[in-house]
Amino acid sequence: MxxxxxxxxxxxxxxxxxxxxxxxxxxxxxxxxxxxxxxxxRFLDWEAARERCREIKREAIDRLDLYLEEFERRVKERGGQVFWAETAEDASRYVADLAARAGVRSVVKSKSMVSEEIRLNVALESRGIKVWETDLGEFIVQLREEPPFHIVTPAMHLTRSQIADLFREKLGGVATDDPGELTAIARRELRRAFFSAEMGVTGANFLVADLGAIAITTNEGNARLCSSLPRIHVAIAGIEKVIPRAEDLATLWPVLATAGTGQPITCYNTLIAGPRTASEPDGPEEFHVVLLDNGRSRLLADPEQREVLRCIRCGACLNACxxxxxxxxxxxxxxxxxxxxxxxxxxxxxxxxxxxxxxxxxxxxxxxxxxxxxxxxxxxxxxxxxxxxxxxxxPTRERAGFGLWQWAAASGWRFGVVGWAARAAAKMAQKTGLAGTVLDPARSWTKRREMPEIPAQSFRALWRKKHGAG
Ligand code: SF4
Known part of the structure; x- marks a missing residue:
């Protein structure tokens, strides 16, 4: 194990x-x-919308190389830089080196599961760089020094009084557990961080190939601040996030919002297509996109499982499970x-x-x-x-068990003999009080569950009685 x-x-x-x-x-x-x-x-036809999303993502994954190259070309045309990271270490090293070279002392981040995947905070903090998580849920779990609990709602496991206690302990002077006031306290802390950070890091919900733009969706507007206030913006995304066309967002954005939180559309939907141009008064001077592989190419090469790369990280399957x-x-x-x-x-x-x-x-x-x-x-x-x-x-025990099952199930009389022996053993365990103790061979099942009463007759015996055949 x-x-x-x-x-x-x-x-x-x-x-x-x-x-x-x-x-x-x-x-x-x-x-x-x-x-x-x-x-x-609210959808005229939710199933049709799902089908359309599947088709868009299938097209993107089937021609991933083509769309990624198109995305890269267009980002570069607008003055952005693209780094292809084969591993998580390559990606975090690129961002940490960039930050060190640019003299960055603090980084503001919007929620990005890929940044968790590459352990970016660890890489930055090991260089003495302060990292601020600016999504409220991520800010809370960062204060608790724990990873997100859920890919969409990172602090889903906490009550407001737990959050109030946490703020009292870490931020001081908090005398409320009102959600609005707690949010305002976090906002005040984070405003200072936004204005002083030299680098902003975001994820990307989609990489739009025909625009050469990243598409980000948040409910708090923090990704906009991360991507527009600091002088360097780094977006990190798995290679599977590419989609062919801007018009695909017309379906993907509302479907992601609905599957993720039930909203018709998320509050802030942003397209970012490069660094600040000469005619723009604000925005970052540098725009970098890190395209992360980290095992995704292997998955792409697997015809059985490549469809897993269609995932848009809505979190719906977690909630249903x-x-x-x-x-x-x-x-x-x-x-x-x-x-x-x-x-x-x-x-x-x-x-x-x-x-x-x-x-x-x-x-x-x-x-x-x-x-x-x-x-x-x-x-x-x-x-x-x-x-x-x-x-x-x-485990060996499991393999032996299934081997025995396979051997027994291939023959009527063997199945009968093994079934009889198993029933006899279970009855004995119940009679002697062994069930649930360390001597019980089925303990991993019985230590937390009652072993059901073993019926007097087996299914085979009942069948024979009723139908006259074995
Ligand atoms: S998070 Fe789960 S439900 Fe949502 S797109 Fe991915 S696999 Fe599907």
Whole structure:
């Protein structure tokens, strides 16, 4: 068992037993579900919009090289710079070197999961550069020194009184737990940071090839400030974020907003196409785009799973997932949690360490039903499981169990004998009180669940009695 897998099992058990956390997540998801129901009803045809998004992203992924080159060419034509980062380290080193060369002392960042993926804050802070997360949720989790809980709502796991306590401890003099006042306090802190930072870092929801522009969508307007006030703007995005045309945003933006939060459209939608020109009074002097691969090309080369690159990071599959709802985002031990994280992380960080995540699913299919770009997430979870088994990464006991099952299920009489032995063992465990103890071979199941009463007769015996055949 990998270290990541052991940590996951321990954390998942702890979080699942944390009633308070589960209640907070339940309430958050309930609000989200109601908002999304209303949001979808605003579309003339939600299913047609999903289908269109799938087609746009499929076209982009199928011709990724072409669209990325077009995007790069147009960014450069407007005076921007493009850096192709093969690994997370290449990307964070590029940004940290750039900041060091330009004498940057503080950086303001808008929410970017890719910047989490490349551990940008660590790279910058190791050079003595102060980093300010300016999305309110990210600001809160940064103060708590923890990663985002959810890819869209990073502080979803916290109550307002917990946030008030945090602000009191870290910012001082906070005598309120009113959400509006807490937001105003954060705003005051961040205003100072915006005006003093020399570099702004943002993600990009989309890279628009025919414009050579990045498209960013936020509810707080912080990405606009990050990208316009400091003298250097760096946008970091996975290569899969490219889309062919500006007109595609007419579908993608409202669908992303609705699937992400239930809004008809997110409050601030911005297109940025380069540094400040001679005729513009403000904006950054330098504009850099970091295009991150970090395993995505491998995924692109995999005909079975390349559709995973269609993901627009709306977070809908996390909210729909009963496992995420039970254990939350931190237990996954990965930047991307929930169903998309369980599919993606083994590709980004290695099957050997993270194959267990694909087994943390009931395969109920709720994620695929809500995904706005129609990614067949349960299928990809199954493919990851198959790959893990083929690579010999599953525990010996599990492999032996399935080997026995395969051997028994291939023959009627063997199935009967194994079934009889299993029933006898289960009855014995119940009779002797071994069930749930360390001596119980099914302990990983029974330590938290009641073993159901074993019926007096097996299904086979009942069938024979009723139909007269085995
Ligand atoms: S897989 Fe689909 S539902 Fe999940 S985050 Fe990506 S786009 Fe949203």
């Amino acid at each position: 990998s270290a990541a897998s052991e940590t996951f099992l321990r954390e998942a058990a702890e979080k699942a037993a944390d009633g308070e956390l589960r209640e907070i997540v339940r309430k958050g998801v309930e609000h989200y579900d109601a908002a999304v129901r209303r949001g979808r009803a 009963p496992v995420f709802r039970t254990i939350g985002g931190h237990a996954y031990g990965a930047i991307y949690s929930g169903p998309i994280g369980s599919v993606l992380t083994p590709h980004l960080r290695g099957l050997g360490e993270f194959q267990h995540l694909s087994f943390a699913s009931s395969l109920c299919g709720a994620c695929a039903e809500v995904c706005p770009v129609k990614i067949d997430l349960p299928l990809h979870l199954l493919q990851n499981r198959r790959n893990a088994v083929a690579a010999g990464l599953r």
